[in-house]
Amino acid sequence: RKEVEQDPGPFNVPEGATVAFNCTYSNSASQSFFWYRQDCRKEPKLLMSVYSSGNEDGRFTAQLNRASQYISLLIRDSKLSDSATYLCVVRRNAGNMLTFGGGTRLMVKP
Amino acid sequence: GAGVSQSPSNKVTEKGKDVELRCDPISGHTALYWYRQRLGQGLEFLIYFQGNSAPDKSGLPSDRFSAERTGESVSTLTIQRTQQEDSAVYLCASSLTGHYNEQFFGPGTRLTVL
Numbered sequence: 547r548k549e550v551e552q553d554p555g556p557f558n559v560p561e562g563a564t565v566a567f568n569c570t571y572s573n574s575a576s577q578s579f580f581w582y583r584q585d586c587r588k589e590p591k592l593l594m595s596v597y598s599s600g601n602e603d604g605r606f607t608a609q610l611n612r613a614s615q616y617i618s619l620l621i622r623d624s625k626l627s628d629s630a631t632y633l634c635v636v637r638r639n640a641g642n643m644l645t646f647g648g649g650t651r652l653m654v655k656p
Numbered sequence: 657g658a659g660v661s662q663s664p665s666n667k668v669t670e671k672g673k674d675v676e677l678r679c680d681p682i683s684g685h686t687a688l689y690w691y692r693q694r695l696g697q698g699l700e701f702l703i704y705f706q707g708n709s710a711p712d713k714s715g716l717p718s719d720r721f722s723a724e725r726t727g728e729s730v731s732t733l734t735i736q737r738t739q740q741e742d743s744a745v746y747l748c749a750s751s752l753t754g755h756y757n758e759q760f761f762g763p764g765t766r767l768t769v770l
Contacts, residue, residue: 550698588763589747589761589762589763589764590699590747590761591761592758592759633698633699643689643701643704643712643714643715644689644699644701644759645701646691646698646699646700647698648697648698649698
């Protein structure tokens, strides 16, 4: 079983739609959680950190459920420019290594 | 300011040859990481440097892979006797020291082994 699992998609949604991605992680020692965005043939870039209480950044909301070892990302009012691969990322307490999920591909259509 | 840079951006090599990939981290970033991304897959951690030492080499897939860092700056990832399964994008990231500091990625080196 992979340490971080995501549905690869693709999720095809119309502009303006709300879309949610889920991610599960297997290592209960994981301490920090992030969503990264990766455009085609580009490097990953941090979208947002995920805090225990849940957090929002504009149209993006991230939530963490430690008991279920589950992280989510909600995107409201999707834009064409949101089309990308969204990577769920966890970091263990020991060391600074990030473990990446395989990514969920989102395609927003006009 | 300047971000993480990597060179070459693309490298095509023949099976069995050695390759050297270079990473220039953001100035002042003491932590440096190498990852590999195969086509259509997520990133795999390879190695982590804190300063010039590598406390975590757990991701290096075989003894053909090695990396070094000098002057708390530039790092090189060397792959000896390349195999076709080494074909991937090799990404370097750097961060300030500290548990919650964001890792900034370079554009990667696309390695193709024929």
